[in-house]
Amino acid sequence: MKHFQAFQFHRVLLFAAALVLATQAHAETDPLPSWNDGPAKQAIVDFVKSTTTKDSPQFVPTAERIATFDQDGTLWVSHPIYAQVMYCLDRVPAVVKAKPKLAKVEPFKTVLSGNREKIAKLSMDSLLKIVAATLTGMSVEEFQAEVKAWLATAMDPRWKRPYTELTYQPMQEVLKYLRDNGYKTYIVTGGGQDFVRVYSEETYGIPPEQVVGSALGTKYAYDKSGKPFLTKEPKLLLNDNNAGKPEGIHLMIGRRPHAAFGNSTGDRQMLEYTKADDGARLSMLVLHDDAKREYAYGPAQGLPTTKVGTFTQSLYDEAQKQGWTVISMKNDWKRIFSFEQ
Amino acid sequence: MKHFQAFQFHRVLLFAAALVLATQAHAETDPLPSWNDGPAKQAIVDFVKSTTTKDSPQFVPTAERIATFDQDGTLWVSHPIYAQVMYCLDRVPAVVKAKPKLAKVEPFKTVLSGNREKIAKLSMDSLLKIVAATLTGMSVEEFQAEVKAWLATAMDPRWKRPYTELTYQPMQEVLKYLRDNGYKTYIVTGGGQDFVRVYSEETYGIPPEQVVGSALGTKYAYDKSGKPFLTKEPKLLLNDNNAGKPEGIHLMIGRRPHAAFGNSTGDRQMLEYTKADDGARLSMLVLHDDAKREYAYGPAQGLPTTKVGTFTQSLYDEAQKQGWTVISMKNDWKRIFSFEQ
Numbered sequence: 001m002k003h004f005q006a007f008q009f010h011r012v013l014l015f016a017a018a019l020v021l022a023t024q025a026h027a028e029t030d031p032l033p034s035w036n037d038g039p040a041k042q043a044i045v046d047f048v049k050s051t052t053t054k055d056s057p058q059f060v061p062t063a064e065r066i067a068t069f070d071q072d073g074t075l076w077v078s079h080p081i082y083a084q085v086m087y088c089l090d091r092v093p094a095v096v097k098a099k100p101k102l103a104k105v106e107p108f109k110t111v112l113s114g115n116r117e118k119i120a121k122l123s124m125d126s127l128l129k130i131v132a133a134t135l136t137g138m139s140v141e142e143f144q145a146e147v148k149a150w151l152a153t154a155m156d157p158r159w160k161r162p163y164t165e166l167t168y169q170p171m172q173e174v175l176k177y178l179r180d181n182g183y184k185t186y187i188v189t190g191g192g193q194d195f196v197r198v199y200s201e202e203t204y205g206i207p208p209e210q211v212v213g214s215a216l217g218t219k220y221a222y223d224k225s226g227k228p229f230l231t232k233e234p235k236l237l238l239n240d241n242n243a244g245k246p247e248g249i250h251l252m253i254g255r256r257p258h259a260a261f262g263n264s265t266g267d268r269q270m271l272e273y274t275k276a277d278d279g280a281r282l283s284m285l286v287l288h289d290d291a292k293r294e295y296a297y298g299p300a301q302g303l304p305t306t307k308v309g310t311f312t313q314s315l316y317d318e319a320q321k322q323g324w325t326v327i328s329m330k331n332d333w334k335r336i337f338s339f340e341q
Numbered sequence: 342m343k344h345f346q347a348f349q350f351h352r353v354l355l356f357a358a359a360l361v362l363a364t365q366a367h368a369e370t371d372p373l374p375s376w377n378d379g380p381a382k383q384a385i386v387d388f389v390k391s392t393t394t395k396d397s398p399q400f401v402p403t404a405e406r407i408a409t410f411d412q413d414g415t416l417w418v419s420h421p422i423y424a425q426v427m428y429c430l431d432r433v434p435a436v437v438k439a440k441p442k443l444a445k446v447e448p449f450k451t452v453l454s455g456n457r458e459k460i461a462k463l464s465m466d467s468l469l470k471i472v473a474a475t476l477t478g479m480s481v482e483e484f485q486a487e488v489k490a491w492l493a494t495a496m497d498p499r500w501k502r503p504y505t506e507l508t509y510q511p512m513q514e515v516l517k518y519l520r521d522n523g524y525k526t527y528i529v530t531g532g533g534q535d536f537v538r539v540y541s542e543e544t545y546g547i548p549p550e551q552v553v554g555s556a557l558g559t560k561y562a563y564d565k566s567g568k569p570f571l572t573k574e575p576k577l578l579l580n581d582n583n584a585g586k587p588e589g590i591h592l593m594i595g596r597r598p599h600a601a602f603g604n605s606t607g608d609r610q611m612l613e614y615t616k617a618d619d620g621a622r623l624s625m626l627v628l629h630d631d632a633k634r635e636y637a638y639g640p641a642q643g644l645p646t647t648k649v650g651t652f653t654q655s656l657y658d659e660a661q662k663q664g665w666t667v668i669s670m671k672n673d674w675k676r677i678f679s680f681e682q
Contacts, residue, residue, distance in 0.1 A: 063548055140591060184550075197595045207404055208595035209525075218591050220584035220610055228613050230591050237578065237592065243561035250481060250559050250571055251578065252593060254538045254549035269561055272569050 031177040033334070034170040040284070040332040043325040044174060047282040051258060052181045058280035062182040066257045068212075068249060068270060069175070071189040071196060073263040074286050075204065077156065077166040079295040084191050085127070086163075087150055089119065091134040102133070132234040135192060136216060139229045147198040161339070164203045169338045171261070171286075175204060178259065186257075188249060189213040190241040190266050194232070212252040214240040245270035258282065265315050271324055283324040287311060290329040293336050372518040374675070375511040381625070381673040384666040385515060388623040392599060393522045399621035401599055403523040408600040409553075409590060409611060410516070412530040412537060415604045415627050416545065418497065418507040420636040425532050426468070427504075428491055430460065432475040443474070473575040476533060477557060480570045488539040502680070505544045510679045512602070512627075516545060519600065527598075529590060530554040531582040531607050535573070553593040555581040586611035599623065606656050612665055624665040628652060631670040634677050 035041040051060040072078035092111045095102065102108045107126035110118050122130075135143070156166055175185050187206055189196055193213030200206045217235035222228050240248040246269050249257065259282040260267070260274035271283040288311065289296050298311035319326050329336065376382040392401040413419035433452045436443065443449045448467035451459050463471075476484070497507055516526050528547055530537055534554030541547045558576035563569050581589040587610050590598065600623040601608070601615035612624040629652065630637050639652035660667050670677065 063542065066550075193592075194595070201404065209407075209593070211595065215592055218588050220587050220614070227617050228587070228610065229617075230587060230614075246561050246569070246571060247559050251534075251556055252550070254535070254552065269569065273561070273571075276568050276570075 031180070032170065032173045034173055036332055036334055038332055040325055040327045043282065043284070044177070047259060047280055048177065048181050050280045060258055060279065064255060064258070065178075065181070065183040066186065066253060066255050067178045067183045067259040068186045068188040068253075068257045068261070068274070069171070070245075070262040070264070070267045070270070071187050071213075072191055073288065074261050074267070075167055075171050075175075075187070076163065077294065079288070079297065082191065083154075083163040084195050086154065087147065087195065088127075088130050088134040090150060090154065091146070092130065095133050108133070135195075136232045136234040139231055140194065140218060141229070143194060143232055144198050147195055151199055159337075164199050165339060166337065167203060168286075168333070169335055169340075170333045172204070172338070174261070175206070179205070183259070184210065186210045186212060186249075186253060188240065188245055188260075188270060190239075190244075192216075193238075193240070212238075212240060212248045214238060214244075241266040243269045246273035249273070260284070261286070263288065263311060265310050265312055268315060268318065272318075272322065275322055275324065283319075283322065284327055285311070285315070285319050285324055286327045286329065287316075288329055289331075290333075290336070294329055372521070373511065373514045375514055377673055377675050379673055381666055381668045384623065384625070385518070388600060388621055389518065389522050391621045401620065405596060405599070406519075406522070406524040407527065407594060407596050407598045408519050408524045409527045409529040409594075409598040409602070409615070410512070411586075411603040411605070411608045411611070412528050413532055413604075414629065415602050415608070416508055416512050416516075416528070417504065418500075418635065420629070420638065423532065424495075424504040425536050427495065428488065428536070429468075429471050429475040431491060431495065432487070433471065436474050449474070476536075477573045477575045480572055481535065481559060482570070484535060484573055485539050488536055492540055500678075505540050506680060507678065508544060509627075509674070510676055510681075511674045513545070513679070515602070516547070520546070524600070525551065527551045527553060527590075527594060529581065529586055529601075529611060531580075531585075533557075534579075534581070553579075553581060553589045555579060555585075582607040584610045587614035590614070601625070602627070604629065604652060606651050606653055609656060609659065613659075613663065616663055616665065624660075624663070625668055626652070626656070626660050626665055627668045627670065628657075629670055630672075631674075631677070635670055 032041055032044065050056045050058040051065070053059065069075055072082050076083075089111055092108055096108055096112060103112060107122050107129055110122065111130065138146070151162060151164060154163060155161060156163055159166060178185055185204075185206055187196055187200060187204065187210065189211070191213050193211055193215040196213050197208035197211045200208060200211050214236070215238040217233045217237050218230040219233050220228060220230055238244060238248050238251065242265070245267065249270065256277050257274045258280065260270050261284045262268075262271055263286040267285070271285065275281045275283040288294060288298055298316075316326070318324070373382055373385065391397050391399040392406070394400060410416055413423050417424075430452055433449055437449055437453060444453060448463050448470055451463065452471065479487070492503060492505060495504060496502060497504055500507060519526055526545075526547055528537055528541060528545065528551065530552070532554050534552055534556040537554050538549035538552045541549060541552050555577070556579040558574045558578050559571040560574050561569060561571055579585060579589050579592065583606070586608065590611065597618050598615045599621065601611050602625045603609075603612055604627040608626070612626065616622045616624040629635060629639055639657075657667070659665070668674075
């Protein structure tokens with residue numbers, strides 16, 4: 001009997017060893033297959049190893065493994081126009097239908113005209129009027145349903161695909177690689193928090209509660225039957241750009257990230273804040289230098305920059321000075337999109 | 342060889358079966374040992390079973406399992422005075438030491454006098470001045486260090502124990518029971534978000550990013566060496582009381598909870614909001630009716646209520662009408678604190 005027990009124990013050990021080996025084999029496959037070998041890929045792998053290896057002097061406990069990602073231009077295409085701006089413009093006819101008087105009022109008149117040149121020249125003030133009219137005044141559930149319906153049919157004009165398919169495959173791999181190593185991944189976007197939350201889980205595997213973005217207030221009230229609901233209000237609670245990014249991270253997460261990814265001046269302070277504390281800290285900037293496969297804009301390109309959020313020469317200089325790693329789309333990424341096989 | 346493989350496979354199966362049995366045995370021990378049998382305990386167990394059993398018509402996917410808990414009076418003792426108010430009062434001497442002129446200015450003069458009767462009568466306006474002076478003007482790291490130092494020495498006058506030991510053991514069990522069943526547990530407190538985040542992980546197993554509370558703004562700036570930091574500002578971003586609770590939940594979590602726990606009128610809207618959607622929804626109210634083991638205040642008691650956040654008769658009536666379950670500390674809880682063995 002004793003012999004039998006020993007044998008049984010031996011079997012169990014073998015089974016456990018097989019499990020361990022299988023896990024190791026899995027871990028040794030390349031977690032970033034869409035990246036070319038180079039300093040950017042190496043920086044990511046080194047960061048993960050040094051913060052998750054038990055005996056490493058830069059080991060970070062699981063609870064503190066926070067990584068933040070800008071969205072527009074960092075996780076998906078934002079050029080030449082942000083998807084959410086397209087959403088707001090596309091919603092204008094429905095808003096005017098509900099309030100016909102607006103048809104004769106600017107900036108709604110210009111949007112309805114369809115004159116692209118004039119629309120592109122709308123001032124920030126005009127855009128804010130469109131934002132208020134299209135993003136507020138409805139219940140949060142109505143808003144979510146409207147965004148979902150739009151995402152199901154809207155197409156990027158260049159790729160003729162839904163916006164949610166235009167995420168960068170190499171960044172999707174970074175998100176997964178970090179999560180597989182115990183990191184909580186957050187989106188920290190200048191875009192609308194409620195907008196991004198509608199698709200973040202399906203598109204990036206990031207649940208709504210891990211999306212920090214520019215946020216409007218809501219108002220609690222009751223419908224006729226006494227049922228409570230929240231209405232989206234034209235009151236800006238958090239402008240999640242520039243200094244608003246570290247401020248938003250403190251408000252919504254309450255911990256400093258160990259890794260942050262951005263692509264524009266709007267991400268500058270988040271990258272500074274992430275890099276400024278002790279231990280291994282990874283700050284990375286996506287440089288759009290691939291005119292053929294995506295777009296080229298920014299310091300070295302001499303090409304038009306996006307209206308909001310620019311990769312300027314001074315940002316590039318700060319990256320060099322502060323030890324942030326610049327990701328060249330052209331050189332570091334084997335492929336850009338998952339549909340490019 | 343074939344026979345050996347079959348035998349090996351058989352061993353593996355046995356091992357797996359043993360694991361499953363061990364798990365089941367564990368699951369069948371009472372997850373709420375500090376609760377007496379009764380409608381409150383039953384409501385919690387029924388809720389968890391109906392939302393986590395695969396074939397249940399009320400099954401909730403793991404990602405949507407959100408439970409929110411008020412803190413003061415729901416998770417720990419808040420009577421006769423909130424711990425955070427004690428913190429602010431205790432910090433006044435240090436604030437006056439740094440700015441000696443304040444010694445002659447109200448309300449600081451009254452606080453320094455130590456006259457308890459007068460301090461208890463300070464107006465909300467005076468308290469806000471004390472809050473601004475003691476909770477703002479320092480970096481977020483300095484504030485965290487100050488709160489930590491205070492918690493290590495401050496004692497509740499009745500139990501002569503640190504405030505963090507005065508959590509309700511039955512509620513700690515509910516937190517753990519829900520987490521063991523895939524729920525994300527959040528604190529949604531009218532108290533200061535930054536204050537509660539200092540001890541939430543150690544005290545309740547709730548990480549900072551799952552604490553929603555009344556929140557002041559921060560301001561991003563650089564020190565002399567160019568290092569960025571955040572300063573706490575006297576600007577209220579979120580008043581997380583009453584309607585502010587569902588509004589804060591939408592801002593910080595973006596999903597409606599399936600379960601919510603409170604104890605006062607400040608929690609009314611959170612409980613309404615939680616209960617108002619489809620599927621299994623649990624709204625519970627802790628009634629302080631145990632004058633001997635803790636305190637008795639509220640509708641049936643005819644005893645003094647706490648200054649902020651009251652369990653009124655109208656709240657009690659709404660609980661009956663809306664199907665919220667009232668937890669009687671006296672009848673439902675076998676013991677109140679973990680140190681009562």
